[in-house]
Structures are given as C-alpha cells and as structure tokens.
Amino acid sequence: MNSPEPSATLDVAASAVANSLITRTVSAWRVEFAVLAAVMIFYAFGQDYLALASTALVTAIFVLSLDLIVGYAGIETLGQAAFFGIGAYAAGLYALHVGTDPIIGLAVGAIAGALVGYLSGEVILRTGGLSLLMLTLAVASVIQEIANTATSITGGADGLSGYSIAPIFGLFQFDLAGKTAYFYSATVLIVGLAICRFIVESPFGLSLRGIKGNVTRAALLGIGTHRCLVAVYVISAALAGLAGALSAQISGVVGTDSLSFVVSGNAMVMLILGGVGRLYGAVIGAIVFVVISDQAASVDPKNWLLFVGVLLILAVRFAPTGLAGVLTALGRRMG
Amino acid sequence: MIQSPALQVVDLCKNFGALRVTQEVSFHLPVGHRRALIGPNGAGKTSLIHQITGVLRPSSGTVSLEGTNIVRHSIQQRVRQGLVRTFQINSLFPDLTVIDNVRLAALAARGLHRSFGLTVDHRSLIAVEIERLLSTLGLVELGTVKVSHLAYGKRRLVEIALALALKPKVLLLDEPAAGLSRQEISVLVRVLRALPKHIAVLIVEHDMELVFEYAESISVLVQGRLLRTGTVDEVRSDREVRDVYLGRRHV
Ligand SMILES: Nc1ncnc2c1ncn2[C@@H]1O[C@H](COP(=O)(O)OP(=O)(O)OP(=O)(O)O)[C@@H](O)[C@H]1O
Ligand SMILES: [Mg+2]
Numbered sequence: 001m002n003s004p005e006p007s008a009t010l011d012v013a014a015s016a017v018a019n020s021l022i023t024r025t026v027s028a029w030r031v032e033f034a035v036l037a038a039v040m041i042f043y044a045f046g047q048d049y050l051a052l053a054s055t056a057l058v059t060a061i062f063v064l065s066l067d068l069i070v071g072y073a074g075i076e077t078l079g080q081a082a083f084f085g086i087g088a089y090a091a092g093l094y095a096l097h098v099g100t101d102p103i104i105g106l107a108v109g110a111i112a113g114a115l116v117g118y119l120s121g122e123v124i125l126r127t128g129g130l131s132l133l134m135l136t137l138a139v140a141s142v143i144q145e146i147a148n149t150a151t152s153i154t155g156g157a158d159g160l161s162g163y164s165i166a167p168i169f170g171l172f173q174f175d176l177a178g179k180t181a182y183f184y185s186a187t188v189l190i191v192g193l194a195i196c197r198f199i200v201e202s203p204f205g206l207s208l209r210g211i212k213g214n215v216t217r218a219a220l221l222g223i224g225t226h227r228c229l230v231a232v233y234v235i236s237a238a239l240a241g242l243a244g245a246l247s248a249q250i251s252g253v254v255g256t257d258s259l260s261f262v263v264s265g266n267a268m269v270m271l272i273l274g275g276v277g278r279l280y281g282a283v284i285g286a287i288v289f290v291v292i293s294d295q296a297a298s299v300d301p302k303n304w305l306l307f308v309g310v311l312l313i314l315a316v317r318f319a320p321t322g323l324a325g326v327l328t329a330l331g332r333r334m335g
Numbered sequence: 336m337i338q339s340p341a342l343q344v345v346d347l348c349k350n351f352g353a354l355r356v357t358q359e360v361s362f363h364l365p366v367g368h369r370r371a372l373i374g375p376n377g378a379g380k381t382s383l384i385h386q387i388t389g390v391l392r393p394s395s396g397t398v399s400l401e402g403t404n405i406v407r408h409s410i411q412q413r414v415r416q417g418l419v420r421t422f423q424i425n426s427l428f429p430d431l432t433v434i435d436n437v438r439l440a441a442l443a444a445r446g447l448h449r450s451f452g453l454t455v456d457h458r459s460l461i462a463v464e465i466e467r468l469l470s471t472l473g474l475v476e477l478g479t480v481k482v483s484h485l486a487y488g489k490r491r492l493v494e495i496a497l498a499l500a501l502k503p504k505v506l507l508l509d510e511p512a513a514g515l516s517r518q519e520i521s522v523l524v525r526v527l528r529a530l531p532k533h534i535a536v537l538i539v540e541h542d543m544e545l546v547f548e549y550a551e552s553i554s555v556l557v558q559g560r561l562l563r564t565g566t567v568d569e570v571r572s573d574r575e576v577r578d579v580y581l582g583r584r585h586v
Contacts, residue, residue: 199451206431207448210439213428220426221443221501222414228449 031197031280032190039186043179050178052294057185058247060286061192063270064279065239070268071277072200073232074212075125076133078264079140080240082120083113085259086143087241089154092254095163102165106188106245113241114234116143121233125226128215137261144259159255160248174250181250188246189283192239196279199235208232269308273315275322284323339402341366341535342387342418342505347396349379349386349559356382357393358559364505364535369527371550372539375580379559380539381423384507388420389413400505417504421494421511423539429483433474433493436482437465440500468496471529473522488519495526506530508538512545524549547571555580 026033042053062084069075087109094108124135147154154160167173172180199205210218211225219225248254257263266289274285292311296304319326340363349357356379364370372380385391387398389410397404400418408416428436441464442448447457469475472492477485482493491511498506508527512520520542527549530536540546546553546567553570555562557579563570570576 202451203442203447203453204449204451206435206439206442209431209435210428213430214426217426217428218439220410220414220420221440221448221497222411223439223443223448224411231449 029194032194034280035186035190035193035283039183039190043182047177050182052290054178054181054185054250055247056287056290057182057189058243058250059267059270059290060283061185061189061246062240062243063267063274063282063286064189064192064196065236065243066267066271067276067279067282068196068199068236068239069232070271071279071281072205072212073208073229074215075229075233076129077136078133078261078268079136079138080236080267081259081261081263082136082140082143083117083237083240084244084247084263085147085254085256086116087113087244088248088254088258089147089160089244090241091245091248092160092163093153095165095249096160100164100166102168102184102249105165105249106242109245109248110238110242113244114238117234117237117241118230121230121237125229125233137264140259140261140264144256147256147259154256155254157256159253161253163252165249165252178250185246185250188242192242193279193283196239199232200279204228204231269312271322273312273322275324278322278324278328281322281324284327288323338366339399340364341368341401342537343397343399343402344383344387345397345399347383347386347398348394349382349391350394356559357386357396360396360556360559360561362554362561362564364537366504367533367535369536369549369551370538371546371553372537372556373541373543373546373553373580374556374562378556380556381509382559383556384420384509384537384539387507388418414501417502418507419498419501419503419505420507421498421509423509423513425487425490425494427482427490427493427497430481432479432481433469433485433496434465434478436493437468437496437500440497441465441468444501464500468499471499471526472496488515491515492519492522492526495523499530503534505535505537508536508540510539510541512540512542520545 043050046053062080065083066077066080069077090112091105091109094105099105120139124132124139127135148156165174168180168184172184174180200208207218207223207228210221210223211228215225244258247258270285270289271282272285273289274283275281289308293304293308296307300307315322321328343363345361347357347360348355360383372383374380382391386393389405389408393406396406398406400413400416405413405416405418428439431439438461439448441461445457445461447453447461453461469478472495474489474492474496477489482490485493491514495508495511498508512523515523524545527536527538538546538550550567552564552566554564555570555576562579563573563576565573
C-alpha cells in the first residue's frame with residue numbers, strides 16, 4: 001500500500017519542526033535581532049546622524065563590558081575607562097607604527113585591555129565593596145597619569161592622530177559619510193552582545209551570579225571565587241579595550257580624556273539608566289544617554305550635564321530597574 | 336582490615352579568649368552512621384561544626400576524613416572531599432531560582448562551574464540530578480521561584496537540596512528542623528531516612544522527637560565538653576544528661 005497520508009504527515013511534521021526551529025532561533029537571539037533591526041531602520045531614516053549613531057554603538061559596547069562585571073558579578077567599579085583608554089591607545093599606536101588592518105587593531109585593543117585587567121584585577125579583586133571601588137578609581141587615575149606623562153608615546157595632551165585604517169577585510173573603505181564606521185560598530189556590538197549573552201547563560205555565568213548574591217556560600221560550594229572574578233574582569237576589560245580600539249579607529253584620534261573618570265562615571269550612569277544585569281539594558285542606556293546628551297549639549301552647551309543629572313535622578317526615582325525594566329514590565333502587561 | 340571512620344575528631348580544642356568553646360572533644364563517625372549532637376544553647380555545637388568544616392581554625396587537635404587529617408585543608412578542599420554541611424541560619428543565593436541554586440551546587444560538585452558550555456551528557460546529568468533532588472524534597476512546583484520569595488521552611492529544604500547536590504560522604508546538619516512546620520519536619524525526616532546508606536550524618540538538633548526517631552546514637556555536648564555518647568536509649572535514660580539538658584525539655 002502506498003497511501004499518500006504518511007508522507008503528507010511527514011511533510012507537516014517536517015515543516016512544524018522547521019517552524020519551531022525558526023521560532024526558537026529567533027526567540028533565542030531576539031536581542032541581537034532587535035538590535036540588527038534597529039540598526040537597519042535607523043540607517044534608512046537617519047543618514048545625517050550616522051556619526052552620532054556610531055558613537056552610541058561604540059558606547060553601548062563599552063557599557064556592555066561594564067554590565068558584565070557590575071550586573072552579573074557584583075564588581076562595583078569607577079575605573080572601567082582605564083580599559084577603554086588602553087584599548088584606544090593600543091589600537092592607535094598599532095595603526096601609527098605597525099599596521100593598518102582594523103580587525104587586528106581591534107584584537108590588539110582587546111588584548112591590551114585584558115592584560116591590564118588581569119594585572120590589576122588579580123590584586124584589587126581580593127578586596128570588595130568600597131575599598132574595591134576606590135582601588136578601581138586609583139588604578140584608572142594612575143594609568144591616566146602615566147598617559148599624561150609619557151608624551152613621547154601617547155602624545156600627551158595632544159593625543160594620537162594622523163593614522164589611517166585600511167579597509168575592513170580589504171573590502172570596506174572607511175568613508176566620509178561614516179556608513180562603513182556605522183555598520184562596523186553595529187556588527188561589533190551585535191557580536192559582543194551575543195558573546196556576553198553566551199557567557200552569562202553558561203555555568204560560569206551562573207557561578208558569577210552566585211558569587212554576586214552570596215560570595216561566602218559560593219566559596220563553601222567549592223567555587224574558587226577569586227579566580228572566577230578575575231576571569232570575568234579580564235573578559236570585561238578585553239571588551240572595554242575592544243570598544244576603545246573601535247573608537248580610535250572610527251574617530252581617528254585618541255586623547256587622554258578617553259581614560260578619564262568622566263568616561264567611567266558616565267558609563268555607570270548609562271548602565272543604571274538602561275537597567276543593570278540584563279545586557280540589553282546597557283545598550284538602551286548608552287543609546288538614550290548619547291542621544292539626550294547630544295541634544296542637551298546643543299540646546300544649552302554650558303549646563304547640559306546638569307540636565308543629565310536630573311534625568312538620572314528621575315530614572316532612579318521612577319524606574320529603579322532602568323528603562324529595560326520598564327520595557328519588560330510593559331511587555332508583561334500586554335501579554 | 337578495619338575501615339577508617341568517615342569522620343574522626345581527636346582532642347579538638349578551641350578558645351575564644353577565656354571562653355573554652357571546645358574542650359578536648361574526640362569522637363568518630365563510622366561510614367553511614369547517623370549521629371545526633373545535642374546540648375544546651377551555647378554549648379558549642381555550631382562552633383564544633385565550624386571547626387570540622389574549616390570555617391574556624393581549632394586551637395589544637397585533629398579532624399580526619401576517611402583517615403586523612405584535613406586540619407590544614409581549605410574549606411573548598413573539604414567540600415570537594417565530601418565533607419558537606421548545612422547552616423543554622425539559611426545561606427542561599429537569594430536572587431537565583433530554586434533550580435539555579437541547586438544547579439550551581441551540582442555544577443560545583445562536578446567541577447563544571449567554570450565551563451562556558453556543557454556537553455549534552457553533562458547537561459542531562461545535571462538536569463536529572465536537579466529533578467531528582469527537587470522531587471525528593473517536594474520542591475518541584477517551586478523550581479522557578481526565586482529563593483528570596485520562598486517561605487522560611489521551604490528555604491530550609493533548599494538548603495538540604497544544596498548540600499545533597501554536593502554529593503556528601505559526611506553530612507553535617509546544623510538544626511535543620513528549626514522553624515519548620517510539623518509537616519515540613521516529616522518531609523525532612525523522610526528525606527534524611529532516604530539518604531544513600533554510605534553517607535555518615537551528624538545532626539545538631541533541638542527537636543528531640545526528631546532526634547530519637549532518626550538517630551542511631553547521640554552525643555551530648557555541654558560547655559564545650561562531650562558529656563556522653565551512646566545509643567538513643569542509653570542517652571535518654573542517663574541521669575546526668577537529663578539533669579543538664581533533657582530534663583528541662585523532654586519527658
Ligand atoms: N566568633 C566568636 N567569638 C567569641 N565567642 C563566640 C564566637 N562564636 C561563638 N561564640 C560563643 O561560643 C559559645 C558557643 O556558641 P555556639 O554557636 O557554638 O553554640 P551552639 O551550641 O551552636 O548554640 P545554639 O544551640 O544556640 O545554636 C557561645 O557562648 C557563643 O557566644
Ligand atoms: Mg548553633
């Protein structure tokens with residue numbers, strides 16, 4: 001007997017499997033898809049603002065690196081700019097003296113960040129709380145001071161400039177309109193987001209959340225808490241270094257202000273604004289902050305920081321879980 | 336050949352300044368033995384557990400696990416060697432779900448807590464383990480609830496689940512029934528009865544009904560000293576024990 005039903009059933013089953021595979025893939029990668037969609041939509045309508053948008057994307061990567069340690073491992077820091085700045089200088093120096101390939105430049109920035117992250121983290125992560133906060137600040141200040149002093153290498157107050165970056169993969173030339181820079185930053189952000197999500201959803205990520213919630217108990221489970229903290233600190237520093245390298249490549253300049261406390265502090269503000277410990281909160285916070293401070297600065301170039309401060313107070317008062325928290329709550333209410 | 340006891344404590348002493356919280360305490364737990372440790376408040380029961388598990392360093396004396404002196408081992412080493420405890424005051428991961436609490440312990444017990452991904456085998460092994468522990472403790476329905484949202488009694492049971500996920504050879508329970516309802520205590524007793532035969536248990540408990548029902552033997556600690564160790568009946572009928580402890584609380 002060769003009735004048509006079984007194969008029809010099989011077809012239905014196969015398409016159901018395919019459907020559910022697609023649904024599952026989309027749902028598993030929904031944050032990355034959402035960012036991709038936003039990037040495409042913005043490109044269609046916001047051509048005049050690509051430079052600002054690229055800044056926002058790079059900043060988002062940097063704030064993402066902060067969320068990894070603050071939101072998932074409970075490492076409070078005010079010195080994250082150290083890794084951003086180190087990455088920027090490393091990539092700038094590499095482009096100036098060694099080679100112009102952008103991807104290698106990114107790797108150089110990430111490695112430089114990771115190295116400094118390891119050397120400082122190994123020491124300062126033995127403390128916690130307020131002393132750790134102060135030590136992160138101290139490390140960043142020392143590094144900024146070194147950059148200011150070592151003028152022959154860093155260019156001092158003038159910074160680094162005058163380097164060129166080769167086309168990405170030898171194909172995509174950096175253009176004046178900033179299209180290449182825009183898609184380059186967007187790609188790095190999406191990949192960075194995927195990597196961070198992979199990390200926080202892994203057993204290692206669970207260990208971090210355990211350490212954040214109850215470090216004594218985590219140690220009593222036999223978890224080497226210091227090693228885990230150093231590991232995530234290094235990963236975070238690498239990502240921050242990568243963001244710095246990206247910034248150096250698309251802006252064409254590196255200055256000592258990239259290492260400054262203001263950069264660290266602002267990133268913390270963005271993270272709180274967007275929502276701590278959910279990754280996409282970092283992206284939302286960075287984008288909202290960059291856009292608002294750009295607007296505020298053009299309206300009132302003198303007092304715009306004050307405006308940002310008020311914004312933060314309002315956010316903490318009315319949306320303690322950040323904008324991402326508000327979005328999640330809205331989504332839940334609408335089913 | 337004689338099998339080494341699961342746990343052996345010899346001449347343990349600990350002073351907090353002038354307070355002699357542990358005084359020449361010696362005892363051993365044979366493999367699979369179920370011992371209760373009783374004594375008045377402040378007798379030094381928790382301090383003794385702290386010294387056995389490495390939280391407190393004893394002033395002198397030795398602690399051996401399966402014949403190996405572990406006095407110099409770190410807390411983590413002892414846990415990996417199978418010396419596991421629960422806490423008199425709950426100590427869990429409040430922001431994690433019940434499942435994630437147990438998962439973390441199960442991962443740590445297998446040294447998988449630093450991995451970035453699990454093989455299919457490990458993943459199913461861990462899933463089966465979590466499933467098994469939650470169902471023995473009656474926590475299946477609460478699996479996806481954050482621990483900070485759980486009632487006190489349920490948290491005590493999660494505490495036990497965490498300890499069991501660490502695959503203990505010696506299990507030290509510090510007042511596991513404190514604050515539990517009668518019904519939760521009966522779950523606890525059922526779980527303790529169903530423990531694998533090879534696990535040696537030292538249970539510190541003020542609930543004498545539970546102690547008499549569960550323990551094979553009892554040690555009595557008074558002012559840092561072991562007053563008596565014997566079978567349930569011996570200790571129950573001991574005059575001195577009645578005077579210092581039981582008389583005041585139990586017929
Ligand atoms: N770190 C410490 N420093 C000084 N004294 C301590 C310390 N820890 C405990 N003590 C004291 O040691 C004594 C024994 O305490 P421990 O907690 O071991 O008693 P316990 O038998 O567990 O009592 P309970 O039945 O109330 O739990 C108490 O008098 C306590 O105040
Ligand atoms: Mg006690």
